Amino acid sequence: MSIRVIDKDFNLIAEFDSHESFQHTRKFQSAGSFDLNLKRNDENYKYLQRENIIIYNNDPNLSGVIEHREVQGNFKSDSLPVKGCSLSGLLHRRVISPDASSLYMAFSGKQETIMKNFVDKNCINPTNKDRVIDNLVIAQDLKRGKDDNWRSAYDALDLKLEEIAKYANFGWDVKLDLEKKKFVFDISEGRDLTIDQNTLPPVVFSAKFDNIKSRHYTESDINTCNSVYIGEKETEGKAVLNYGTGKGFERREQFQSFSGTVDEIKKESEKVLEELKTLKTFELEVDPEVNFIYKVDYDLGDMVTLQDNTLGITMNSRILAITETYVKGQMTLQITFDKLIPNLMDKLKRL
Structure with a gap:
């Protein structure tokens, strides 16, 4: 190697x-x-x-x-x-810096366009040319995602991109283009490889298929929230709104300070409730060549199906992180998944 x-x-x-x-x-x-x-x-x-x-x-x-x-x-x-x-870490070196005449840097349009505008105005075509990141370019804008609007002032650029990506269900990366000698920023969507779809061959990680070496399952309500109060609590005349479905013994409340229109407050509440919902996730050490071939049948960002008969769990989840470890030429593969989503269990029973 x-x-x-x-x-x-x-x-x-x-x-x-x-x-x-x-x-x-x-x-x-x-x-x-x-x-x-x-x-x-x-x-x-x-x-x-x-x-x-x-x-x-x-x-x-x-x-x-x-x-x-x-x-x-x-x-x-x-x-x-x-x-x-990784090369994506280059974007942690920049904050989102508005023009001197503006309180915020703000963009409207498709979610992909918004993310690429933030990168362009802070890394490629900033007002202050000292902020240009050498050899960084942006891939073609395919205008993916929904119509949306985002604003920021002095947030770390990579953290704002992460926030937008989680809301839009995108991924993002800076890739190395050796032929053109460029660092290329782009977004990605991942593929649906779960058993709930019929377009692509499904990918299932299960001890039954001998493609899991070890697993770590986590289920946690620590620091979760299902009812958020959001607004400006110390500003007279400003409303504090409540969103969420929590009731009674199971209700878990938090306050989020936020200033904006009612629509902006609602969107912020949706982000908070999504980020702070009950955690159910897997980390797996998998065999990269048993049943399904890594980087061929599945890769980072794909939605796959997970099954653990011992725990009684059959769920769909997106691959959020992949760790490759090489020691003496031998590779081990660790996969971290997003929060788990219930699926159609009857389909898996037929596999």
Whole structure:
């Protein structure tokens, strides 16, 4: 497994094979990360300078920007860990900065268009040219999503993109285009591979199919909310509105400070209630080549079906994060899923 090191202008700095381990996490709606560990006294450590970019195994999806280096040990058995973010982490380096004449930066239109406008005005065509991110471009706007409107002032750009993406049910990423020597921002939607659809071959993770090595299931009401009060509690004449369905013993209330029109307040309440609903999720270590082939039959952002007969759970969920770990040439695959959605269990019984 090779490691290629380039600079931000795509100039090759080094390429080598020697390393102890490599772990890379891709995320559907936020920036990912990587961890690289080199052998003691590895002379290639000198090439792994902060702000350089690594590409693992010639796979642009397994790339990242070096942000952190260490030397650990007692001189005889030093370890050399290197860490960084996926290319999407470049957008964490910018806040959303309105023009001097405006309180907010605001956009209306299709949700994809809004996300790309925020990136354009803060990274590619900002008023202050010092804010331009070298070699970053935006993929063609396909105008996906619903008509919407968003505004922001000095929020971290990547966190605002994550917020919009969760509301719109999109993913987003910055990919490496080695041929054109560009970093390309784009959104994605993922595929529906659940048993509830008939268009594509379904993907089912189940011990019955021998494609799960281990699983971690979480079900939690900690810090959840099913009734939100939202508005400006200390501003005279401003209404505080209540949204949600919680009642009686099971009702869990929270307050969210927010200023805006009634429609904007309602949209904010929907986001809060979605983010703070009861958590039911899986993390799975799966075999990438049993029954379904990773990156062929399924990938990041896809909706799949999960079954655990021991727990009595059959649910649909989106793949939100994938962690690939390489040690001595062997790869393990860890998948993190979104909150679980009930499906049509009778269909799975027929598989």
